[in-house]
Amino acid sequence: MLHLDANVISKKDLLELTGISYGQLYRWKRKNLIPEEWFIRRATFTGQETFFPREQILARIDKILNMKDDLSLDELADMFSPSMSGTSLTAEELLARNIVSTTSLEVFNVFLGSLRTFTFQQALYAYVLEKLLAAGDLSVDEGGGLLQVLASHYPKFEGKPCELIFMRKMGISTFVLVSSSTEMYFDSGVKVVKRLDLANCIEELKGKYL
Incomplete structure (x- = not known):
């Protein structure tokens, strides 16, 4: 069952565990701080729910929260971007x-x-x-x-x-x-x-x- 899958975390549990808001989560998504691929839609007994790869999303949010006071969201997006072409x-x-x-x-x-x-x-x-x-x-x-x-x-x-x-x-x-x-x-x-x-x-x- 989904709740026994230790590799993923539901959106509800993620927000409760990290203390971030729904709005923050989706703003960070729009800013490419959190990859689109990490938003995993799955069918549950209550309908469609969003899950995330547990380790990756928790590590990423921890880094965003620790660095957002020193760097802008755009600067954070550059840091998390896999591209550094030209360097x-x-x-x-x-x-x-x-x-x-x-x-x-x-x-x-x-x-x-x-x-x-x-x-x-x-x-x-x-x-x-x-x-x-x-x-x-x-x-x-x-x-x-x-x-x-x-x-x-x-x-x-x-x-x-x-x-x-x-x-x-x-x-x-x-x-x-x-x-x-x-x-x-x-x-x-x-x-x-x-x-x-x-x-x-x-x-x-x-x-x-x-």
């Missing part, structure tokens, strides 16, 4: 800003080529690689598979929210990119090593650009 950093700048380590940079160079400058999207791939390597979730050998999936498939989302799922079965690693609102189920032999919301990674990375 680039050199490999040395990525290292200096702690976006990558020499290890992750070397892995990137092997699988995606040695670059003089990195676009924001390429820097995102390197940053995700660095996060998983630094956490001990990913081996250097597995890094190539991660980068190839990101480079081949992330552009297809065209800026829409998506999630990276890293899993292993019988020692074999697999990487999947899915829409943030997609529900996925795996057989008991699959171990989900990590799920990363790439929108959160983008926000973290933008903070290192400032």
Whole structure:
């Protein structure tokens, strides 16, 4: 039943839990602070209701409430936007800003080529690689598979929210990119090593650009 689905939260519960108003929620939606894809319409016994991906929406509202006194809604929208086209950093700048380590940079160079400058999207791939390597979730050998999936498939989302799922079965690693609102189920032999919301990674990375 829907109320047992821990991955989503109803609009009513969201407003009660966060203390925000209906008007604030939809103003933030109009300002693109909250993605359209997070407003999930589902049939219930009372009719159609709106639900949200629980972790993403609670984290986003927490950030908006903590930052709205220092930044305008338009500035917040720019921060949450997945697009930073036209921005680039050199490999040395990525290292200096702690976006990558020499290890992750070397892995990137092997699988995606040695670059003089990195676009924001390429820097995102390197940053995700660095996060998983630094956490001990990913081996250097597995890094190539991660980068190839990101480079081949992330552009297809065209800026829409998506999630990276890293899993292993019988020692074999697999990487999947899915829409943030997609529900996925795996057989008991699959171990989900990590799920990363790439929108959160983008926000973290933008903070290192400032």
